[in-house]
Amino acid sequence: MESRKEKHQHEILAAEALDANKNKNNERIDDPFMQPIGRGNDPQKYHKGLKRKIMLSILAVITVIGLVIVMKLIFGDDKAALDPKDTTFKTVKIADGSTAQQMGKTLEDKKIIKSSKAFYKYAVSQGAEKLQAGSYQLSPSQTVQLIYSQMTSGPSAAPKLPKGYVLVSIGQTPSQVAKNISDEVKGVSEQSVVNALNDKDLTNKMYKKYPDLLRGINSSSTKSAKLLDYVYPQAFDLTSAKNANDVVETLLATSNKTMAPYYSTLKENGMATPNVMALIATSGKEEFERRLAFVKKIAPYAQTLSKKYGILASVSIAQAAHESNWDNSKLSSKYNNFYGVKTQDETPGKSVVLDTTEYVDGKPETQQARFAVYDSWKDSMKEHAETIVNGNSWNPDQFKDVLAAKNYKQAAKALYDDHYATDVNYTKLLINVIETWNMQRYDK
Numbered sequence: 001m002e003s004r005k006e007k008h009q010h011e012i013l014a015a016e017a018l019d020a021n022k023n024k025n026n027e028r029i030d031d032p033f034m035q036p037i038g039r040g041n042d043p044q045k046y047h048k049g050l051k052r053k054i055m056l057s058i059l060a061v062i063t064v065i066g067l068v069i070v071m072k073l074i075f076g077d078d079k080a081a082l083d084p085k086d087t088t089f090k091t092v093k094i095a096d097g098s099t100a101q102q103m104g105k106t107l108e109d110k111k112i113i114k115s116s117k118a119f120y121k122y123a124v125s126q127g128a129e130k131l132q133a134g135s136y137q138l139s140p141s142q143t144v145q146l147i148y149s150q151m152t153s154g155p156s157a158a159p160k161l162p163k164g165y166v167l168v169s170i171g172q173t174p175s176q177v178a179k180n181i182s183d184e185v186k187g188v189s190e191q192s193v194v195n196a197l198n199d200k201d202l203t204n205k206m207y208k209k210y211p212d213l214l215r216g217i218n219s220s221s222t223k224s225a226k227l228l229d230y231v232y233p234q235a236f237d238l239t240s241a242k243n244a245n246d247v248v249e250t251l252l253a254t255s256n257k258t259m260a261p262y263y264s265t266l267k268e269n270g271m272a273t274p275n276v277m278a279l280i281a282t283s284g285k286e287e288f289e290r291r292l293a294f295v296k297k298i299a300p301y302a303q304t305l306s307k308k309y310g311i312l313a314s315v316s317i318a319q320a321a322h323e324s325n326w327d328n329s330k331l332s333s334k335y336n337n338f339y340g341v342k343t344q345d346e347t348p349g350k351s352v353v354l355d356t357t358e359y360v361d362g363k364p365e366t367q368q369a370r371f372a373v374y375d376s377w378k379d380s381m382k383e384h385a386e387t388i389v390n391g392n393s394w395n396p397d398q399f400k401d402v403l404a405a406k407n408y409k410q411a412a413k414a415l416y417d418d419h420y421a422t423d424v425n426y427t428k429l430l431i432n433v434i435e436t437w438n439m440q441r442y443d444k
Helices: 004-025 043-075 098-108 116-126 144-153 174-184 190-198 198-207 244-268 273-309 314-324 330-333 377-390 400-404 406-417 426-436 437-441
Strands: 091-095 134-138 166-167 236-239 351-360 363-372
Touching: 043 091, 091 098, 098 116, 116 144, 134 144, 166 174, 174 190, 190 244, 198 244, 236 244, 244 273, 273 377, 273 426, 273 437, 314 400, 314 406, 314 426, 314 437, 330 351, 330 363, 351 426, 377 400, 400 406, 406 426, 426 437
Parallel strands: none
Antiparallel strands: 091 134, 166 236, 351 363
């Protein structure tokens, strides 16, 4: 018979065994999120787990969005601007009959857009039939959407620009530029921009900051020059400008960057920045270099002729450049006739009949005429000098005023007064060519 002590120990052991079996059959799950709230579960731990699950879900969504953004940054949006910082414009000619696909290929080849396929897809989605052929001024800073909008408005439409961008075009007055800026830049008035463009203190400050761009602005020969004369014809991102001075500095900083590749050449040839800006903006670097090469090619021989015949070298060069379209006319490039010299000689190989523009009562008319053919361009320049010296059969002294001229301006005026040319703008055109390319240096 068990003693009371032994019986009590057996009861304790039995109770412990019962508890162990109960815990085994009702083992709790460690993850409180998987455990229903009820008796035996901790509500605080459950809600903590639920919160953790929600946070993980949010992080997963953020990660996915981040990956999408990164992918766009890496591969880019095909409809976005090719280069938002390149606000220069290029002339792009869209041929008649071009399809949207062909137009896109042209734009891509000209380095205006990223993808011709993206342009084609967008054009089709918006209405490809609205696109128009013609010559456009387009920029790598324009998106596909803006280019499409411009090309559906037609070649005469102004370029479509992103918000905060302003276009400065060739020939615009300070007031026109200021008006466009005030319309686009909040808090900047038209008058404040005009004042800033003409401000002498700001001019001196900008000259110190951009000496290559503004070279010669304070010299006597350019004393009438204003800051606007040194602003390159292009679009400008003015989204960060706070006042008129900010605007002007942005215009000059951007222009300085655009013109930087030309500074050494301009300095070497004594050429002012404003004189070549329009040419570079409309025709590009290749044409600029081609014309400069033409000047350097014929200048030494023009100086030789000047010593022998007395006609200023700058005038001979400028006339050759202007009348031959910089050696780009058929008469010049094929027949070595720089000056449009006509002849009555019908000997084969000595002349050719071509269309020409003559001015009758100040109005241009297309006529046919017989022109001289030369064996070399030097023969053309020599005969031109001899014509100035000897005149013609009915008036040997016809060009005496040209020979008597002391400088290129007098000589240019004398050429028109002595009836060398019929164009009423001939004098002005000739002077502009001489000064743009600093041809007067060859008269020294």
